[in-house]
Amino acid sequence: MMKVLTANRLTDGVAVWLGANGRWLERIDHALIARHADAVEALEQAGRTAFNDNRVVDVAVIDVDEVDGEIHPLRLRERIRASGPTFRSDLGKQAEFKQASAA
Numbered sequence: 001m002m003k004v005l006t007a008n009r010l011t012d013g014v015a016v017w018l019g020a021n022g023r024w025l026e027r028i029d030h031a032l033i034a035r036h037a038d039a040v041e042a043l044e045q046a047g048r049t050a051f052n053d054n055r056v057v058d059v060a061v062i063d064v065d066e067v068d069g070e071i072h073p074l075r076l077r078e079r080i081r082a083s084g085p086t087f088r089s090d091l092g093k094q095a096e097f098k099q100a101s102a103a
Contacts, residue, residue, distance in 0.1 A: 002064050004031040004071065005043040006078065007056035015081040016056065018046055024056060028071050028082045033064065 005018040006028075016024040017031035025031065034040040040061060047059035063074040073079045 001035065001037070001040070002066060003034045003040050003043065003061045004028065004064050004073075005034075005047050005059065006031075006062055006081065007047065007050065007059040010054055010057055018043065018050075022046075024050070028064075028073070031064075031071055033066065033071065034061070 007016055007018075007024070008014065009016050009024060014026055016026055017028045019025040019030050020032040032043070034043050043061050047056070047061070050056045051059050062078050064078075065072045065074060073082055
């Protein structure tokens with residue numbers, strides 16, 4: 001069982017993930033991974049608190065896999081949220097990767 005907490009930031013709608021530092025991060029790379037039931041419960045509580053404090057919406061604990069130290073959401077919807085729009089590879093998070101590797 002590996003899960004992370006995701007949501008959308010209330011101020012701009014950007015997909016975010018809860019990091020080990022307690023901050024909402026725009027990239028899944030450093031999301032806090034829950035590996036047992038108690039940790040999942042702690043993520044759920046953190047999500048409820050952030051929602052009630054009007055910091056995030058659409059809060060969800062999602063299933064992930066970790067391969068070579070990288071976090072990969074299992075559901076297609078969550079993979080799209082993590083990488084950005086599918087219709088324009090020059091926009092969103094995926095554009096950052098292309099620019100960095102094209103140099």
